[in-house]
Amino acid sequence: AQRVTQPEKLLSVFKGAPVELKCNYSYSGSPELFWYVQYSRQRLQLLLRHISRESIKGFTADLNKGETSFHLKKPFAQEEDSAMYYCALGSGNTGKLIFGQGTTLQVKP
Amino acid sequence: DAGVTQSPTHLIKTRGQHVTLRCSPISGHKSVSWYQQVLGQGPQFIFQYYEKEERGRGNFPDRFSARQFPNYSSELNVNALLLGDSALYLCASSLELLRQGYTGELFFGEGSRLTVL
Secondary structure: OOEEEOOOOEEEEEOOOOEEEOOEEEOOOOOEEEEEEEOOOOOOEEEEEHHHOOOEOOEEEOOEOOOOEOOEEEOOOOHHHOEEEEEEEEEHHHOEEEEOOOEEEEEEO | OOOOEEEOOEEEEOOOOOEEEEEEOOOOOOEEEEEEEOOOOOOEEEEEEEOOEEEEEOOOOOOEEEEEOOOOOEEEEEOOOOHHHOEEEEEEEEOOOOOOOOOOOOEEOOOEEEEEO
């Protein structure tokens, strides 16, 4: 079954601390993975995609096929990073994105 | 550009009624997708439409239907509403059809919050 698991509902860190939001997936084909973010009172928006191997707002994510993971990392958290983060898996040719349950990141001053 | 726009933003219906939700994609975007987001969960895929044709369907009953118009706007219809249909319904648009190997961005609207009493 195709599935995305984000084990933490809430992750709370202090400003300047490292952040790692966990994402594990289950998919039999070649996975296409994304991180979407929703800031307070804003729309859900794309943060980054694995195929681009990019760093956005200091965040990076590496696809680990052996561990079927796509964890989101940032070395030094900022207060403006506080948001809901969703990991998503692209599923075949239907255009379907399978989202995890989301992790709320709370960065305390 | 205002981005993806959805209407209405909030609505309340009773069980058994019918609802129509509307979505206007970003100008130039040909694909529209619909997602249901129940409180505390991630969005769940309902449909993808591209060039007025259904190109993907999630695991939802036939009470859910949608269509896309020549101007690429879209409607989501839900018949015989159940209490469990209460959710935020998100519309998203993309330039092209989302498919394997195309990792284009989905642009989401603010959603239509449906409450079924």
